[in-house]
Amino acid sequence: MNATRHIVITGVSRGLGRALFEHYWQLGHKLSGCCRSSAVCQQLSSSFPERACLGVVDVSQEAEVGRWAAQALEAFGPPDLLINNAAVINANNVLWEVPVSEFSRLIDINVKGVFHVIRHFVPAMIERRNGVIVNISSGWGRSTSPQVAPYCASKFAVEGLTRALAAELPAGLAAVAVNPGVIHTEMLESCFGSMARSFPTAEAWVARAAPFFLALGPRHNGQSLDVPTA
Numbered sequence: 276m277n278a279t280r281h282i283v284i285t286g287v288s289r290g291l292g293r294a295l296f297e298h299y300w301q302l303g304h305k306l307s308g309c310c311r312s313s314a315v316c317q318q319l320s321s322s323f324p325e326r327a328c329l330g331v332v333d334v335s336q337e338a339e340v341g342r343w344a345a346q347a348l349e350a351f352g353p354p355d356l357l358i359n360n361a362a363v364i365n366a367n368n369v370l371w372e373v374p375v376s377e378f379s380r381l382i383d384i385n386v387k388g389v390f391h392v393i394r395h396f397v398p399a400m401i402e403r404r405n406g407v408i409v410n411i412s413s414g415w416g417r418s419t420s421p422q423v424a425p426y427c428a429s430k431f432a433v434e435g436l437t438r439a440l441a442a443e444l445p446a447g448l449a450a451v452a453v454n455p456g457v458i459h460t461e462m463l464e465s466c467f468g469s470m471a472r473s474f475p476t477a478e479a480w481v482a483r484a485a486p487f488f489l490a491l492g493p494r495h496n497g498q499s500l501d502v503p504t505a
């Protein structure tokens with residue numbers, strides 16, 4: 276794929292989002308990215324001075340998403356590829372001991388955050404009648420494990436939301452839920468501890484994931500897919 280695309284990614288300060296952001300930027304694409312850390316955002320803005328629209332945004336805050344989306348749409352037009360990547364995981368715990376505030380915050384980010392981003396970017400994609408929305412799900416959006424019930428609930432929600440959205444989109448667009456696999460990031464360290472080190476790095480993962488996402492199109496609308504493992 277040689278054409279330059281506008282790619283929007285949430286959660287670009289580290290992990291999978293950061294690896295995708297850097298990879299696509301190196302390929303010459305126009306990137307819009309966000310995260311909550313203003314220090315990282317500033318550092319990204321100076322490392323990627325052109326073709327990048329970065330915002331300090333908490334995706335759970337609809338107004339913040341709206342301001343960043345307006346800037347991104349103004350700079351580069353509707354996204355060709357919109358990747359809802361930002362998410363958090365609960366500290367390992369049995370469900371009945373999860374603090375109410377932690378459960379609520381997780382749902383606000385992992386589920387409502389995806390909705391806020393869709394709400395502010397997808398109308399422009401619909402108007403142009405093309406583009407792909409990738410909602411990053413998880414193996415824990417299709418099967419479960421103990422100690423991560425809030426996270427499982429949020430990723431099952433992402434799968435359902437994506438399929439319903441897919442049924443609403445006009446021809447030319449696609450919404451796809453993608454399980455990225457198991458990758459050594461801060462999130463994996465939170466739930467797997469030192470075992471996380473035995474999994475591939477985000478840099479190894481992105482070599483498989485980045486072309487896979489770019490190859491998605493209308494024929495994939497409504498599917499639940501996995502990033503290929505090889």
Ligand SMILES: NC(=O)c1ccc[n+]([C@@H]2O[C@H](COP(=O)([O-])OP(=O)(O)OC[C@H]3O[C@@H](n4cnc5c(N)ncnc54)[C@H](OP(=O)(O)O)[C@@H]3O)[C@@H](O)[C@H]2O)c1
Pocket residue numbers: 285286287288289290291292293309310311312315332333334335359360361362363384388411412413414454455456457458459460461462463
């Ligand atoms: N790693 C795995 O093995 C694995 C497996 C299955 C699914 N996933 C999914 O893959 C995606 C990326 O995970 P990861 O492993 O790369 O996690 P990570 O290393 O913890 O990175 C998460 C990213 O999301 C951002 N973020 C978190 N809350 C945010 C908020 N409220 N607003 C904006 N940005 C926010 C973080 O930036 P700030 O903290 O600066 O905001 C960070 O850039 C997630 O959807 C995760 O559920 C990962």
